[in-house]
Amino acid sequence: MPSSAAPRRAPLRTASPRGTSPSLFLVLIAACTAATVANIYLAAPLLSLIARDFGSTPPAVAWIASVAQLGYAVGLLFFAPLGDGVNRRRLVGALTVVTTAALAASAAAPGIAVLAVAVFVTSAATVIPQLLVPLVAERAPADRRALHVAAVISGLFAGIVAARVLGGLVGQAFGWRWVFAGSGVLTLTLGLATASVLPAERRDRDGSLLAGIAALPGLLRRSPDLWRACVRQAGMFGAWSALWTSLALLLTGPAYGLSTATAGLFGLFGLTASAVAPPAGGLVDRFGAAKTVRAAFLVAAVSVPLFWLGGHVLAALFAAAVTIHTALVASHVANQTLALTTTSTPAAANTAYVVSGFAGGALASALAGPAFGHFGWGGVCAVAGAWLVLGWGATAVRR
Structure with a gap:
């Protein structure tokens, strides 16, 4: 069996979310997923506005969108596997704070280089959805597991659409910096709210934090x-x-x-x-x-x-x-x-x-x-x- 051949999973003891119904818990996770995954795609529809603000051309700044993808890949490798060995409530809270700070730095960036670094950090820390999906699968009833996972995936794709469509419209109306700032406020609100209702976990970790990689x-x-x-x-x-x-x-x-x-x-x-x-x-x-x-x-x-x-x-x-x-x-x-x-x-x-x-x-x-x-x-x-x-x-x- 695959599970017998896989590395032994750290013992886990959980408590149910306090004061949160299962349906509300799932809705909150889906909303948090939408808000956080959108951060990866924020720069793409704003490239022309960013280029104009910095006195450049859209092709000259198009690489910033690739930086976001690279940051997300790095975050997946280094942060997502930690869900098996650390307290996810604390990890989600910490990543939320880091993402918010990086979005604030993006909004205030004085130049392309600073913006690129901030976008990279934002994308690397915005792997929260990939920490929440395994949690949803663990907690879901066996006969409805895929349906619960699908609810979170709905939020994920809704966030991608919002970033590409609403991000462009808001940027055109108010400027690209306000898109990053607004996303920071939304990420902080939903991220901390989600972290506060995640089950309390006390894990006895086997090996180093990077053992999962x-x-x-x-x-x-x-x-x-x-x-x-x-x-x-x-x-x-x-x-x-x-x-x-x-x-x-x-x-x-x-x-x-x-x-x-x-x-x-x-x-x-x-x-x-x-x-x-x-x-x-x-x-x-x-x-x-x-x-x-x-x-x-x-x-x-x-x-x-x-x-x-x-x-x-x-x-x-x-x-x-x-x-x-x-x-x-x-x-x-x-x-x-x-x-x-x-x-x-x-x-x-x-x-x-x-x-x-x-x-x-x-x-x-x-x-x-x-x-x-x-x-x-x-x-x-x-x-x-x-x-x-x-x-x-x-x-x-x-x-």
Whole structure:
């Protein structure tokens, strides 16, 4: 069994949240997830405003968005595995304070370099959602575990949409610094409120705080189910990233000639993800993760030719945006639920899962840009299709 081969989990003694109903507890965690994950994507819609304020050009400051992604990856590796060995109430509270301070530094940054450092720290400390998801999976009834995980995932995607859509609108109206400042206030409020109701935990830690990082390769090697979930989600998230990160190039190019603001409204299709997550959780609880992931890959396979057709037909692009988000979220709910329940160290397993998906998405996005430059929109669709084939094909043979 995977759990017997995994590293021994530290003994845990918990107390229920005081004065908080289970439903309210879940809503608060979902809201906190939305507010904190948005911090990773705040800079992207504000690049033109930041460049103008510092007397630069948007391409010259575009690397700040990449700094946020790098910071998040570092945070995942160093902070997310700590959920198996430390008191999560204290860790969430500490990360909330650090994130708020970094957001304040971003709002007051006198130059690009200071802003980049502040964005990096913000993103590295904003891994709170990946500490809360394993907690939700642990506390949920077995027959509704995926549904509870899906509720938090709904909050996660809602936060991404809010950062990209509302962040741009607020920045245009009041200035980019107020976006960072406002997010800091929201993060501090919801983060501390969530930390205050988390179960009290007293863990007898085995090994050093960084032992979880060192155990990740062995954990993947010993748990075929976790390995399969990681690879499949890397393929799915890679396909989504290739298409979604290149979409603005299509919409603002000769094919459609839309303005940047109008093209940005396509981010609203991300709300599909929030709507799909709870039903996807119900499907996982009823039919299992394997069948749900298989159906998600079939839906994603349909979305790729729709995206290709969307290079010329706007209605096809609308349909493709809905189908790819449906496939991504259904796959994510199923694979993450599997990752959280297949070993005795859910925080470390969740770290391996999220880092794998993130790596697949980053690599596919890196290939999509040159593909668009050399082969047009069809090249991007080819990258997405290849990632789906690799993600499923690499796990088709049972290990």
